[in-house]
Amino acid sequence: MLYIVGLGLGDERDITLRGLEAVKKCGKVYIESYTSLLSFGLSSDGLSTLEKLYGKSITLADREMVEEKADEILSEARRSDVAFLVVGDPFGATTHTDLVVRAKKIGVNVKVIHNASVMNAVGVCGLQLYRYGETVSLPFFTETWRPDSFYEKIQRNRGLGLHTLCLLDIRVKEPTLESLCRGRKQYEPPKYMTINTAIEQLLEVEQMRGESAYSECTQCVGFARVGSEDQMIVAGTMRQLQTINFGTPLHCLVIVGQTHPVEEEMLDFYKLKGESMQQIENVTV
Amino acid sequence: MLYIVGLGLGDERDITLRGLEAVKKCGKVYIESYTSLLSFGLSSDGLSTLEKLYGKSITLADREMVEEKADEILSEARRSDVAFLVVGDPFGATTHTDLVVRAKKIGVNVKVIHNASVMNAVGVCGLQLYRYGETVSLPFFTETWRPDSFYEKIQRNRGLGLHTLCLLDIRVKEPTLESLCRGRKQYEPPKYMTINTAIEQLLEVEQMRGESAYSECTQCVGFARVGSEDQMIVAGTMRQLQTINFGTPLHCLVIVGQTHPVEEEMLDFYKLKGESMQQIENVTV
Numbered sequence: 001m002l003y004i005v006g007l008g009l010g011d012e013r014d015i016t017l018r019g020l021e022a023v024k025k026c027g028k029v030y031i032e033s034y035t036s037l038l039s040f041g042l043s044s045d046g047l048s049t050l051e052k053l054y055g056k057s058i059t060l061a062d063r064e065m066v067e068e069k070a071d072e073i074l075s076e077a078r079r080s081d082v083a084f085l086v087v088g089d090p091f092g093a094t095t096h097t098d099l100v101v102r103a104k105k106i107g108v109n110v111k112v113i114h115n116a117s118v119m120n121a122v123g124v125c126g127l128q129l130y131r132y133g134e135t136v137s138l139p140f141f142t143e144t145w146r147p148d149s150f151y152e153k154i155q156r157n158r159g160l161g162l163h164t165l166c167l168l169d170i171r172v173k174e175p176t177l178e179s180l181c182r183g184r185k186q187y188e189p190p191k192y193m194t195i196n197t198a199i200e201q202l203l204e205v206e207q208m209r210g211e212s213a214y215s216e217c218t219q220c221v222g223f224a225r226v227g228s229e230d231q232m233i234v235a236g237t238m239r240q241l242q243t244i245n246f247g248t249p250l251h252c253l254v255i256v257g258q259t260h261p262v263e264e265e266m267l268d269f270y271k272l273k274g275e276s277m278q279q280i281e282n283v284t285v
Numbered sequence: 286m287l288y289i290v291g292l293g294l295g296d297e298r299d300i301t302l303r304g305l306e307a308v309k310k311c312g313k314v315y316i317e318s319y320t321s322l323l324s325f326g327l328s329s330d331g332l333s334t335l336e337k338l339y340g341k342s343i344t345l346a347d348r349e350m351v352e353e354k355a356d357e358i359l360s361e362a363r364r365s366d367v368a369f370l371v372v373g374d375p376f377g378a379t380t381h382t383d384l385v386v387r388a389k390k391i392g393v394n395v396k397v398i399h400n401a402s403v404m405n406a407v408g409v410c411g412l413q414l415y416r417y418g419e420t421v422s423l424p425f426f427t428e429t430w431r432p433d434s435f436y437e438k439i440q441r442n443r444g445l446g447l448h449t450l451c452l453l454d455i456r457v458k459e460p461t462l463e464s465l466c467r468g469r470k471q472y473e474p475p476k477y478m479t480i481n482t483a484i485e486q487l488l489e490v491e492q493m494r495g496e497s498a499y500s501e502c503t504q505c506v507g508f509a510r511v512g513s514e515d516q517m518i519v520a521g522t523m524r525q526l527q528t529i530n531f532g533t534p535l536h537c538l539v540i541v542g543q544t545h546p547v548e549e550e551m552l553d554f555y556k557l558k559g560e561s562m563q564q565i566e567n568v569t570v
Contacts, residue, residue: 014301017299017305018293018298089405090408091405091406101554114299114401114405114409116291116405120376120377120402129376129377133419134416227399262382
């Protein structure tokens with residue numbers, strides 16, 4: 001049996017009882033390292049905390065390994081119970097459909113243990129989840145690669161009065177240019193898009209396209225480390241949020257559509273007020 | 286402190302370690318009864334299972350009670366730790382924004398403990414969550430009340446190639462007509478919309494509107510008891526799904542938009558095949 005276990009968003013205590021039970025009976029435990037180390041302590045400490053809780057060792061499985069060694073993982077799962085741990089929900093923002101498809105094709109049973117994902121946890125700001133349009137992903141711009149297909153989607157959502165969840169780019173284990181040339185694997189340090197960079201890129205695209213899909217006065221909500229003890233949620237205009245230091249990753253951004261009164265009331269709690277607001281106005285004007 | 290704790294989708298084992306820890310230290314524990322008893326065993330057995338796990342008694346708080354007694358709940362939360370348990374994620378398909386707003390207004394601290402919600406758990410069928418448009422709710426039609434505002438939304442999503450999650454009506458504690466006339470409170474038995482009824486209503490509206498937003502040949506995915514041990518997921522046309530008995534609630538339905546190859550591959554596992562398909566074709570032709 002292959003168990004795909006969602007770990008939730010905060011730390012090791014966000015696994016469910018059902019998830020923990022499954023992990024404890026597995027002979028082999030993998031964890032996707034894509035975002036996991038980050039969420040659970042930014043270092044190998046996070047991993048050892050998990051290992052202590054589960055009472056067994058965990059193998060880090062980055063994207064490359066999952067692609068290259070899927071057969072190995074699956075043949076283990078054919079013989080015994082294997083857990084594959086995923087931050088958030090297994091089918092949340094990142095998906096593991098490919099591994100599941102391969103498992104099912106060779107007759108390995110798959111059991112999914114769900115958990116919270118950023119896609120529903122953003123509901124905490126009070127914007128109703130059924131009032132969201134299509135989710136967009138914002139990739140890091142480079143000198144030569146500045147894809148902006150998210151622009152039409154945001155425009156469409158806003159035209160319909162819907163909110164837009166923007167998932168921000170994560171770059172982990174990107175080969176360096178040098179290593180690509182020399183054929184030896186060396187990796188760039190991990191890179192996570194901040195809300196500030198996201199807004200900068202959004203405004204750059206708006207300036208280029210000029211179709212007023214949004215502006216620096218558009219209401220947004222910035223989320224950092226949502227679901228963790230030290231999560232930070234701030235509502236404000238793009239201009240306001242751009243001046244805020246949201247701290248360590250992960251960040252995401254919601255562009256607010258039309259709001260109902262009850263949504264407004266909740267958002268108010270997250271708005272910058274009084275002094276902090278004035279400070280920001282001073283900085284940005 | 287008011288803890289709003291998501292219980293997840295399956296049974297008592299779907300609470301997170303963080304959630305269980307919070308509940309255990311609370312002096313008073315409420316559970317929203319809106320969908321809870323249903324998900325956790327359909328009877329008061331479910332409640333006693335939870336009480337045993339938590340080691341304390343739980344007060345059922347239906348919608349009426351939350352509205353009428355919010356002040357009482359909140360003044361308890363001001364003095365000590367109170368848990369309010371919610372099936373799924375606290376801000377998933379049903380929301381508890383109002384209670385949170387009232388708490389924050391009188392200065393009661395609120396801590397939200399997230400969990401899986403139907404809105405991300407449907408990802409298990411392989412349709413990518415970022416390819417969904419606006420979510421719709423299908424209400425029970427009555428003789429005189431047949432609201433169909435969902436039609437435009439589905440039409441719009443499909444026009445953009447997006448999938449649509451349809452949440453199906455739940456009627457709990459609806460006063461009987463007789464009780465309304467006599468001023469004494471008596472309630473209808475609880476009522477949960479099945480996938481079959483949902484499709485029947487959808488096709489009725491399509492026939493009336495005639496704008497081909499969808500048809501009985503449109504691909505859908507039916508979900509029953511998603512996240513539970515006995516969940517049932519079937520992909521097929523509206524006509525095919527209409528003939529299937531999905532069993533006990535809760536049900537929901539996804540109307541499929543344009544699919545990518547990897548989405549198709551996953552969906553294939555949930556499609557009716559061979560004999561079962563033929564049986565259905567025989568029934569429906």
